[in-house]
Amino acid sequence: MQVGLISDVHANRPALDAVLDAMPDVDAVVHAGDVVGYGPFPSAVIETFREHDIVSIQGNHDRGVLGDFHDNFHEIPKSAAEWTTERLTEDELAYLESLPIERDLYEGAVKVAHGAPGKPNTYTYPEDFSADLLGEESVLVVGHTHVQAKSEFDEGTVVNPGSVGLPRDGDWRAGYAVLDVESGTVDLHRVEYPREETQAKIDEYGLPEVLIDGLEHGELVFGRAKRSVTDSVE
Template structure:
């Protein structure tokens, strides 16, 4: 079985479209959370994944948008949350609220979380990767850091596919991964997209300019 793995779309419809167009044939698409937040197209990104019945877990931005609970966000993040709340309808918000913190897919061979198996909001960077993160699953997929990385151990695979909509590993291209469960392989993939278009849309939506401008540097 081949899985297309995405995470941290963050309302970037242009990047998501580029990833979906670039993705080779896979048996299933999965998402490690933060569908919304930051960028101008929360409804379009959410509905794209929902309409494809993509298994997804809840990211911290998803939770902030779906809940009235306060979160400590910087100005850019809070602006993205407020924008998403204004753009999403009741059906969209209900979908977000139903997202779990953890999900098993592919006959329980793959576990999806957003931050860490024990803490959905913990930033698990590559230097924390290790076989101890794995439980019974063959593959653990995490997001949250926006840093693309994977490790293959005797016990299984630990993977962050990187961010579709806001990479933070110095590479501005949209990130995703393809996992072959039978061959026990991971292909980290990147694809260019029209960042200028996103920057213009950020400006038109009245969002903080830096949301768009930092996409040029992948930071």
């Protein structure tokens, strides 16, 4: 069984469209959270998730759009979340609310968590990947950092497919991965997309200008140091 892995779409429709077009034939697409937030196309992205039956969990920005801002949620993403809330319908908000915090898939072979298992707002950077993160699953899929990476251990694999909508690893291209569930092998991929379309809409809608630069360079840091797996921040 082949599964496409994506994360952190952040309402970036051109990036999502490019990833789905580039992805090889798969049996399902699984998303590790943050359907919306930051980006200017929240309704279109939710519509695409529904049309393609993308299996998703909630990310912290999805919860922010629903009014649940955890501690240290920075003012820039908070303003983008509030902008998003004003533009979504009740049905679209209900869709986000229906998403679980975590998922166990394919008879327990795959676990999907936004930050870390049991810690949905925690950053798990590549240097934090370890076998200790794994439970009964053979593949753990995380997001949240917007940094594409995978690590293989005797116990299984930890993978972040990278951000579709707003990479933060210095590569502006949209990230995704393809998982073979039976073998547990994961291949990482990047794809170019017309980022200028997203940048133009960010400018038109008056979203934070820093997002335009973030899309340009594949980096977005709000004046804070990188955090470890033990910390819980926005």
